[in-house]
Amino acid sequence: MTENNISINDVILQVRQNIRNPVKKETNPLYGTKYADLNEVLETVNNAFPSDGTFTQPIKIDAGGNATLVLTIWTKNSSEDVSTIPLVEADTNKRTNKIQMMGQAITYLRRYQLKSFFGLGDADDDGQDNSNQNYRSSNNQNKLSRNNNQNSSNEPINSAMNKQILEMIDTVAKLWELSNQQIYDQLKSKFKFTRLDMITNGFAQKLLVYLNGMKKEALKARNNVRK
Incomplete structure (x- = not known):
């Protein structure tokens, strides 16, 4: 040939x-x-x-x-x-x-x-430890669910919820190769809040659902590439 x-x-x-x-x-x-x-x-x-x-x-x-x-x-x-x-x-x-x-x-x-x-086959450093982060996120969600049983959704955001949102922003920013501030600004623009520490636990749950959707989209895109 x-x-x-x-x-x-x-x-x-x-x-x-x-x-x-x-x-x-x-x-x-x-x-x-x-x-x-x-x-x-x-x-x-x-x-x-x-x-x-x-x-x-x-x-x-x-x-x-x-x-x-x-x-x-x-x-x-x-x-x-x-x-x-x-x-x-x-x-x-x-x-x-x-x-x-x-x-x-x-x-x-x-x-x-x-x-x-x-x-x-280089290590995926910009998206490394996703499985570990997902595992930690799952554990955090379980802990958060137990905490929410003791806190009304109308009460000001507690430290556990605040920490989980920040961790999710971190994870989503990493997956989409954006800055944490860009993800945070996107949340504020979509949900019309001023400061994270001024929202309620119930409102925080909405942010987590949205962030989780962003994470799933990023992971789905990666899976599509690997197929």
Whole structure:
């Protein structure tokens, strides 16, 4: 087989044989951990491709208006969509509009689509210990439920509830690669409160439900990339 007749499968095989884990040069400001940003991942994948192959990550929109991030591999003679991730509209906040939020989400998904499909195995530092955090969050929720049995939902927020909200903001910000302040501003914009320490336990429960939904969306996006 000549290089001019290389197949898509041959390209994928060569990339997987040649590819090396990207260098983690960037630092997550929330946790001080290192991670490989999109540019580093793109360079890593590009360097592993044979001369007769390349890839693109276009966003395709179907007849129903649904947008999908697609990983397409190209040779001189053919192309194939090898991975797809549906895009969902992200909520805005006071500092970030819809276009900016979607841009951040696309950057995040492009990176994980490439890492997942090409088998890049660097430690996921910017999302590390999610399982441990989920476990701790579950334990916190159980403790919080017991505390709520002793506190009226109309009473001012207690320290346990306040701490759990802050932990959830931390987790969600990390998953979406945003700052804690951006998540906090989004909560204030959506739920129209001024200060966290001035809300009630019942109101705090609404914030937790919303934050948990944001966390599930982020984890679902990661799972879609890994499939």
